[in-house]
Amino acid sequence: MNRRLVNVFSAVCMFAAAAIGNAPEADAATRIMPPPGCGFVRLPQPVGELTxxxxxxxxxxxxxxxxxxxxxxxxxxxxxxxQRPFFRSDGQTVVNAYYVTTPPNLTGPPSDRRCALSQPRV
Known part of the structure; x- marks a missing residue:
């Protein structure tokens, strides 16, 4: 099974288990599901510190x-x-996020590329 399929399957199972296993948390699971499109999404209500x-x-x-x-x-x-989650920090929240054309710094061999710890500032 390829990596993308495993990630998608894991996410679907996690959200389904949260909705079925704990009724009060079902509303929270719905608020953090992926949107119909892609990109930045502010949650209508924070889920803990996740905004x-x-x-x-x-x-x-x-x-x-x-x-x-x-x-x-x-x-x-x-x-x-x-997906990249954004959490409240010192009373502040992330209000916008968007793709930039600057390539990210990657590490690892060609068969197992990963994001490097240090990224360009733009």
């Missing part, structure tokens, strides 16, 4: 730039078909 997510729906590594409510910015590498 937003960026969904990447392509077979490539990308770099995203995100903006905090206090004005700071950051960048993050997102692997193929993954």
């Amino acid at each position: 937003a997510r960026y969904f990447h729906c392509d077979d490539s590594f990308i770099l995203i730039k995100f903006h905090w409510s206090g004005g700071n910015t950051g960048t993050s590498c997102v692997p193929p078909y993954h």
Whole structure:
């Protein structure tokens, strides 16, 4: 089974188990499901400290730039078909995140590429 299929299957099982196993948490699981499209999504209501997510729906590594409510910015590498969660920090939340054309820094052999710990600032 390929890696993408395993990731998608795992996510579906996790959300289904949360909805079936714990009725009060069913509403929370619904709030963190992937949207019909891809990209940045603010959650209608925070789930704990989780306030937003960026969904990447392509077979490539990308770099995203995100903006905090206090004005700071950051960048993050997102692997193929993954999501990047954003959590509240010091009372601030991420208010926007978007793809930038700068390539991310990758590490590992060609058969097992991964996002490097250090990413370009844009």
